[in-house]
Amino acid sequence: MTEFTLRSNLDAMYTVFLARVRILSRYRGWFLMDIILPIFLAAMPILLGRAVAGTSMEGNFLKNVGTANYVAYMVIGANLFMVVSNSLWHFGFWLRNEMQMGTLESLYLAPVNKIIILGGVAMYTTLRSLISFFLAFTLGCFIFRVNPFQGDIGIAFLFLLVGLIPVYGLSFLYGSLVLKLKEAEALINIGQWVIGFLMGIFFPVTVFPRILRFIAEIFPPTWMNNGVRSALLGLNYFLGEWYLDLAVLWAFCIIMPLAGYYVFISIEKSIKKNEGVGKF
Template sequence: MKPTEGGGALGLFDEARVVGVVLKKELVLYLRYPVWVLFDALMPLLWVLSLVIYGRALVGSPYSENLARLANTGDYVSFTIVGMIVSSFAYSTLWGMSYALRGEQWSGTLESTFLAPCSRFSILLGKAFSSMLTTSLWVFLQISLVSLVFGLNVKFLNLPFAMLFFLVALPSFIGIGFSLAGVVLDFKEHSAFVNFLSSLLGLLLPISYPLSVLPPVLRYFSYLLPPTYAIEGMRSLLIMDSGLNEVMGLAVPLIFFDVFWLSAGIMIFAREERRVLKKGTLGYY
């Protein structure tokens, strides 16, 4: 990994160790706030619950004829839950990485962190992976609970393929996270920006409805977002029992997004970092 300004020239193995150490530190910090841990574990269940109860109010049963016509499955409970799971990973990247450096700024530790002789991206990756690890744990807990309560109809045999498909989507999520981390580094106040993006994603991503119900203009914007393909692909594998070859059409744009967002993310972060270092505002609150 190429060393950045102020960073040392570490080998790939050492950089991987940095990622591991940052991940561990973030997990220790996370577990120090048990109320937040409890919140993260339970709240997404309530969010899903309100969507599922709303669905029941609309159709009166767990099956929608109209959804079956639009999306090849009328089981809106499983449809919504798979959408929520994939989108929660997208959100955790957005919040996790944009908050990562801002959190260091709040604690006054950003400058010391940047002085460490390693690549900034190893630090960012460690933070992103810790946020994804906790999300994975909670998603697992939520799937178990939801399966128990609502009877989730998911093809568990396709789970390894779904995870493989998710791995294809992951680099693009991380690339977007890098870009956000860079922007927040310079503009500081991230909550309005990330809140806006989260709300926009909530509208554009096909979480509780198929893309076909969106007005055409919104649908085009939705096609520009990597999580859209991730949701559609994982839904096909987990609910519609599609094979890997059937979701290849969705994997191709994802690979394109991976290359695009990783390059853009690294470039944006490096540029913002240079700007902040030049302005001398790195540790500013």
């Protein structure tokens, strides 16, 4: 009789993590893309802004946003967007790939708790996102000549780390949608742009009308994005102080993973009862 100990669970989680890392090592270009893409994303509004406002762009941006450092603002936004978007891509595509390769059902037959498998995938995604974030941010700062050592780096890092937890809760919710509707590509495509829009990758959410702003504010990545930008660029926090904004993110840290996991398990159960998880 197999005995499930903490050690065996951690081993299983590590194995899932290792499998993902091995696949990534065979397709190194994916990782390169994680680093290059935020630079292209940031370049678009920066160049458009230069075209629109010419020499008065810094003054206009300061008036509208609260900082004249529009380059850093866009670079941070684009990089955080990639972190959030990647968590959805990696998780959604992991599920979809397993479905298409026909290995998802076998994975379900393995004598291990689902949370351990999901934990392994989340561990891989976290590590990949964090490494690519730091590399992309450094490269972006170098290309756009932004000083990366400005503002409260410690607080910004705290917002990033704490903000990642609810993002993985969101990816569980996403995973359940992929399980149910199958069309991972379409869902992830729309999801990442909706998220980019709501978290305000190129603009503050204060430009939104009231209802849209409310929706953006019940969305954890918005708080992470605003927290990191405020800490580094001296912008206003939503609630005035950094610890109050961080407290809201902590609340999301409890709500989102629980809600995400609950929805994922419920949908998974209903699918297992009907067509089965392997159908695509």
